[in-house]
Amino acid sequence: MNQRAAVDVKAWIDTRAISPYQWLVLALCSLIILFDGYDAAVMGFIAPALSQDWSLAPAQMGLILGAAMFGVALGALVAGPYSDRLGRKRVLLVSIASFGLFSVLCVFARNPYEMALLRFLTGLGLGAVMPNCVTLVSEYMPERRRGLLITLMYCGFNIGSGAGGFIAAGLLPHGGWKAVLLVGGLGPLLTLPILVWLLPESALYMVVRNHAQGSIAGVLAHMGGTFAHGTRFVLKTPAIDNKAQVLKLFSKGYAQGTLMLWLTYFMGLFVIYLLNGWLPTIMRTSGLSLEKAAVTAGLFQLGGTLGGLLVGSLMDHFQARKKVIGLFYLLGMCCLLAEGIFGFGPAVLGMLVFVSGLCVNGAQTGLQAFSPTFYPTDMRATGVSWMHGIGRSGAIISSSMGGLLLGAFPGTTSIFIVLSVPALFAALAIVNHRNAVVTPPLKPAPRLLEAPAR
Numbered sequence: 001m002n003q004r005a006a007v008d009v010k011a012w013i014d015t016r017a018i019s020p021y022q023w024l025v026l027a028l029c030s031l032i033i034l035f036d037g038y039d040a041a042v043m044g045f046i047a048p049a050l051s052q053d054w055s056l057a058p059a060q061m062g063l064i065l066g067a068a069m070f071g072v073a074l075g076a077l078v079a080g081p082y083s084d085r086l087g088r089k090r091v092l093l094v095s096i097a098s099f100g101l102f103s104v105l106c107v108f109a110r111n112p113y114e115m116a117l118l119r120f121l122t123g124l125g126l127g128a129v130m131p132n133c134v135t136l137v138s139e140y141m142p143e144r145r146r147g148l149l150i151t152l153m154y155c156g157f158n159i160g161s162g163a164g165g166f167i168a169a170g171l172l173p174h175g176g177w178k179a180v181l182l183v184g185g186l187g188p189l190l191t192l193p194i195l196v197w198l199l200p201e202s203a204l205y206m207v208v209r210n211h212a213q214g215s216i217a218g219v220l221a222h223m224g225g226t227f228a229h230g231t232r233f234v235l236k237t238p239a240i241d242n243k244a245q246v247l248k249l250f251s252k253g254y255a256q257g258t259l260m261l262w263l264t265y266f267m268g269l270f271v272i273y274l275l276n277g278w279l280p281t282i283m284r285t286s287g288l289s290l291e292k293a294a295v296t297a298g299l300f301q302l303g304g305t306l307g308g309l310l311v312g313s314l315m316d317h318f319q320a321r322k323k324v325i326g327l328f329y330l331l332g333m334c335c336l337l338a339e340g341i342f343g344f345g346p347a348v349l350g351m352l353v354f355v356s357g358l359c360v361n362g363a364q365t366g367l368q369a370f371s372p373t374f375y376p377t378d379m380r381a382t383g384v385s386w387m388h389g390i391g392r393s394g395a396i397i398s399s400s401m402g403g404l405l406l407g408a409f410p411g412t413t414s415i416f417i418v419l420s421v422p423a424l425f426a427a428l429a430i431v432n433h434r435n436a437v438v439t440p441p442l443k444p445a446p447r448l449l450e451a452p453a454r
Contacts, residue, residue, distance in 0.1 A: 075127020
């Protein structure tokens, strides 16, 4: 066979302008993340109504919140290696169908134990959504804009979470908590056929997994590429030991960075999910109405939308990515301390909730853009998913222990002082993250099927 021209797919993407097709991938993944964000916060918004309807104690509500987070963590741990083996798109579509279906079934729960089981099953599907969307977008976007664009996608999570507060405020007086849950399940199910049709597989993944050259050429053609007959597609990737996917995370210098990512994500989610799950209750005990408590809680996530864009822009501009993330965690810690120490009224407290959401959620969003750049393509989904899965244990603990912490630290704002500690630990962990030192040889795709001439 004659020697054919070789195209390094990553370098090709990095040197080109962003095409409309890449913007479509970003928009579709943002929509998926929006549903994820809505579901992540929905139980917090309906917690006061559900507790009143079923006469639940805080510990019983904590069981429901913790069950969902445990499912998310387990789903992420399982989905990452499968995504590196079977493809980002395939695992993502199955996950969306799963969490949409079980979200709808939650409407028919008759007691807290059935609700906890259904929320666990919903979490299994949700666990694969975020890391797969992060991985897919990171592999479609040029490196010079990756930080901003991934954080732009992740803003869908904050928008979904924040909008959930306003949707809950509108639906609770009329349809009750069941209507709020139903919206979260029907949205992804109705969107699934569009995703099957339009969402592509990662071109980088296709190279690593030796897909047909013509199939790779077809995907890149949607992005404006024109290739000669028989073009080969290659990818520069570090040499990784032939181990199980998870063991690769600790090979060739990746161990320290992997552990720091896990610790940072754990601490950040501890703060975020305790506030997601219990902030409406905290605001309710301060005298706010059910609707105003939900709106104030929504400000925490809406602040994260602005924070994510700000962090992403600063990461791309200064290239000191871990320092930018660490700075925002530190600023979030200061806001949480101010909320806990000073006896602000509802208006000022609401403003500080917004700013703390900007800082903490913004830093957590920046971590979504930072983590996939640390891992090569053949272990990227595993690395990102395991960061999510291990880190979600922070969400499990905070969701489950929220009621206990509120009881142990009486008063409306004392809990904010407690949450400033994990925010500080998150800042210290990410600043101490170290990159792996590897040698990137050229890795061609061995199956040479000819791409159509264009």
